[in-house]
Amino acid sequence: MRLGDKGKLGFTLVLVTFMILSSFIFYSANSTSVTDNKYKVVWLSVDSANYYRLYNLTIEGLLPTFRFIFENSAHGPMTVVYPSATAVNHASKATGAPPGATGIVANSIHLPGTTVTSTVSGFNGAYLIAEPIWVTADRSGLRTVVVSFPQSTPPAWSGKVSVDRTKLFNIYDAFISPVSSSTLYTNNRNIPRATYIAISDALNWKNTDRLGYVYNAWESSFRLGDSTWYLYLADLNGDNKPDKLVIVPEDKDIAKALAVLGEGEWSKPLNTTIVFRGTTYIVAPMFKLIKLDVDDFRLYRGIMRPYNTAWFNDERLAWEVWNNVIVRVGTFTDGDWFALTNGWIDVETYMETVYYTNLFFKEFTLYVLRSTKWDLLMTYTPVIDNVYHQFLGMLYSNMPYYKHDEASYYRSLIARTYMYVDEFVKGILESIDPRNTVLVITSDHGQCPVKYIVNINAILYNANLISIRGGAVALNETKAWYVSHGHIFVNLAGREDRGIVRPEEYLDVVNQVIKTLQEVRDPDTNEPVFDIILTRDQAVTLNLWGPRVGDVVIATRCGYTATGGIPTIRDSRAIVFTPAAPLRTLIADHGTILPTYRDLHGTFIAYGGPVKRGYIGVVSILNIAPTISEILGIDRPRDSTSAPLPIRIETLVIPTTITATETRIIESTATVTRTIPTTITTTLQTTTTLTRTIESTVTSIATVLATITQTSTVEKLRLDTLAVVAIIALLVGASIGFIMRKR
Numbered sequence: 001m002r003l004g005d006k007g008k009l010g011f012t013l014v015l016v017t018f019m020i021l022s023s024f025i026f027y028s029a030n031s032t033s034v035t036d037n038k039y040k041v042v043w044l045s046v047d048s049a050n051y052y053r054l055y056n057l058t059i060e061g062l063l064p065t066f067r068f069i070f071e072n073s074a075h076g077p078m079t080v081v082y083p084s085a086t087a088v089n090h091a092s093k094a095t096g097a098p099p100g101a102t103g104i105v106a107n108s109i110h111l112p113g114t115t116v117t118s119t120v121s122g123f124n125g126a127y128l129i130a131e132p133i134w135v136t137a138d139r140s141g142l143r144t145v146v147v148s149f150p151q152s153t154p155p156a157w158s159g160k161v162s163v164d165r166t167k168l169f170n171i172y173d174a175f176i177s178p179v180s181s182s183t184l185y186t187n188n189r190n191i192p193r194a195t196y197i198a199i200s201d202a203l204n205w206k207n208t209d210r211l212g213y214v215y216n217a218w219e220s221s222f223r224l225g226d227s228t229w230y231l232y233l234a235d236l237n238g239d240n241k242p243d244k245l246v247i248v249p250e251d252k253d254i255a256k257a258l259a260v261l262g263e264g265e266w267s268k269p270l271n272t273t274i275v276f277r278g279t280t281y282i283v284a285p286m287f288k289l290i291k292l293d294v295d296d297f298r299l300y301r302g303i304m305r306p307y308n309t310a311w312f313n314d315e316r317l318a319w320e321v322w323n324n325v326i327v328r329v330g331t332f333t334d335g336d337w338f339a340l341t342n343g344w345i346d347v348e349t350y351m352e353t354v355y356y357t358n359l360f361f362k363e364f365t366l367y368v369l370r371s372t373k374w375d376l377l378m379t380y381t382p383v384i385d386n387v388y389h390q391f392l393g394m395l396y397s398n399m400p401y402y403k404h405d406e407a408s409y410y411r412s413l414i415a416r417t418y419m420y421v422d423e424f425v426k427g428i429l430e431s432i433d434p435r436n437t438v439l440v441i442t443s444d445h446g447q448c449p450v451k452y453i454v455n456i457n458a459i460l461y462n463a464n465l466i467s468i469r470g471g472a473v474a475l476n477e478t479k480a481w482y483v484s485h486g487h488i489f490v491n492l493a494g495r496e497d498r499g500i501v502r503p504e505e506y507l508d509v510v511n512q513v514i515k516t517l518q519e520v521r522d523p524d525t526n527e528p529v530f531d532i533i534l535t536r537d538q539a540v541t542l543n544l545w546g547p548r549v550g551d552v553v554i555a556t557r558c559g560y561t562a563t564g565g566i567p568t569i570r571d572s573r574a575i576v577f578t579p580a581a582p583l584r585t586l587i588a589d590h591g592t593i594l595p596t597y598r599d600l601h602g603t604f605i606a607y608g609g610p611v612k613r614g615y616i617g618v619v620s621i622l623n624i625a626p627t628i629s630e631i632l633g634i635d636r637p638r639d640s641t642s643a644p645l646p647i648r649i650e651t652l653v654i655p656t657t658i659t660a661t662e663t664r665i666i667e668s669t670a671t672v673t674r675t676i677p678t679t680i681t682t683t684l685q686t687t688t689t690l691t692r693t694i695e696s697t698v699t700s701i702a703t704v705l706a707t708i709t710q711t712s713t714v715e716k717l718r719l720d721t722l723a724v725v726a727i728i729a730l731l732v733g734a735s736i737g738f739i740m741r742k743r
């Protein structure tokens with residue numbers, strides 16, 4: 001197309017306009033944040049997410065939201081603290097302090113003054129000695145919502161934070177023991193650890209006509225707390241086999257049914273009340289009818305967390321959450337590994353419990369994110385951890401149970417779970433403004449495949465350091481005990497309740513424990529099982545100090561995990577090695593494995609606000625709380641020991657990252673074909689083309705260049721030509737802006 005003089009003038013104007021606009025946009029996008037120092041933060045903890053695995057799945061194209069995040073965030077692998085356990089690393093992550101300072105040295109902590117076998121929960125905030133960031137934020141006048149985080153235990157922080165500013169939840173504390181636990185209602189006695197029911201002919205049921213004509217019917221019942229719930233199995237087509245199951249609390253009345261299910265169907269959350277030991281609880285259990293067969297009946301009920309226990313500090317908000325979220329999505333808070341490993345449910349149903357778990361945390365998070373005012377919002381999802389424990393070992397060809405033709409299926413289950421998390425992150429991104437809010441995503445460790453589960457107390461028993469009589473530990477004959485997560489305690493007189501080891505014998509017992517453990521070898525390969533066996537003094541090098549640290553601290557090599565409890569004894573020898581078995585035991589783990597392995601590395605990602613893009617190298621979990629404090633514009637948590645990560649735009653980033661993300665090839669702009677009116681006074685709706693081009697060039701600018709307005713007069717100019725030239729102009733402008741920014 002030939003351009004007239006008028007056209008040339010207009011063309012030049014467009015060119016100049018684009019140059020000015022684009023350089024301005026490039027410059028301002030990267031410089032406005034420098035003047036404004038405070039941002040809101042959404043902090044998502046994805047339990048067990050390993051950086052390399054997450055990155056590789058993203059590269060494969062399975063995780064569109066993470067792809068966007070990786071292209072636009074500061075990110076890198078994260079080293080974690082030892083023990084590489086969830087409670088330990090969340091405590092260090094929330095405080096910026098090492099385990100010796102947080103006091104959370106294990107998921108189960110042994111305290112002096114108690115019997116050597118006694119522990120308290122490391123997830124309970126009451127045992128967190130260092131200051132978590134929600135307390136720091138509260139005393140800085142910021143508003144925080146903690147949807148879920150280990151140690152966010154609401155009663156533990158009562159009086160230490162203002163309920164007006166700081167809303168704390170911890171759904172894992174909502175538990176009626178033992179009623180809340182999931183179960184399988186079945187008449188098949190071959191299925192272990194289930195709730196066994198009897199099925200008989202249905203008698204005295206009311207309103208059965210609500211189901212249509214019933215040819216034949218059977219019934220059963222089970223106890224839920226102090227209540228009786230009835231089951232009605234109806235044959236609706238005359239083949240003498242049931243077709244529908246009706247679930248009714250209290251009365252044999254179909255009109256009062258909470259659910260009518262066919263085989264393979266899930267119920268909605270059944271929002272109702274149950275009575276247990278005289279107290280009425282609000283619950284919302286979900287059921288799945290696994291098998292509708294009179295001779296082999298299987299009805300699964302998921303974990304049933306109650307509303308009215310101490311899992312929140314703001315009743316009004318919790319009630320809102322219950323009625324807007326939980327009545328829709330239920331209360332799954334982990335993939336149900338117990339149901340899977342006992343054969344109550346198959347792998348695909350297990351994956352449904354994983355899905356509902358992620359959905360629960362996602363919907364809970366998005367609800368409070370959108371309906372409350374906050375400066376810091378902390379949340380969590382356990383699902384990657386869940387599926388790693390069950391399936392990750394299947395991906396390692398050096399594991400004895402590896403099957404080549406099954407590996408890809410289990411790999412796809414892990415990928416599917418990352419896709420659930422991708423949806424969670426997508427929901428967050430759609431609900432925040434990255435100009436004023438930073439999204440931080442971290443994990444707490446990765447996992448190693450497990451070949452053998454090693455019972456440390458079996459080793460100590462076989463060395464005559466532990467005595468077991470009548471299935472119980474004989475404390476008066478026990479010199480040492482493995483508590484959990486690497487810690488072995490001497491049963492020391494004057495320190496342990498009912499301790500028997502005299503202080504002058506202490507070193508002998510410690511040395512005996514160490515010598516015994518050093519002799520342990522893999523039964524197949526004769527390789528050592530432990531990476532380290534340290535005295536309490538030596539464990540200081542792992543940032544473990546104080547009275548909660550074991551007298552001997554061990555870590556297993558990748559391929560093994562340590563367990564405790566009372567060992568199984570056969571022919572007067574305790575069984576040390578239990579082979580890991582897919583779908584029966586865990587086949588991957590963390591906790592007693594040193595964080596030196598790449599498999600154990602966690603993930604750090606920060607996106608939005610002043611945060612620059614690119615790979616930032618390996619970071620430490622101790623950097624996270626100081627980094628978030630810096631973004632929020634508040635002091636670091638009182639006990640934090642590390643500095644904020646240099647991820648702000650004005651700080652220097654490792655140069656290789658710039659090369660990696662900013663030398664992309666610009667794609668074609670041939671998609672715009674619209675004709676421009678005689679006089680252009682409209683907005684050029686070239687968003688798609690422009691955005692694409694810019695994304696390929698300098699990604700963070702993409703959203704800024706939404707629309708560009710110009711008012712020059714151009715006659716009979718086709719936009720495809722204009723667009724090509726405009727893009728060139730834009731890139732020239734971009735370069736100018738980029739150079740200006742770099743200065």
Ligand SMILES: [Ca+2]
Nearest residue numbers: 235237239241
């Ligand atoms: Ca039938």
Ligand SMILES: [Zn+2]
Nearest residue numbers: 047048086444
């Ligand atoms: Zn974890």
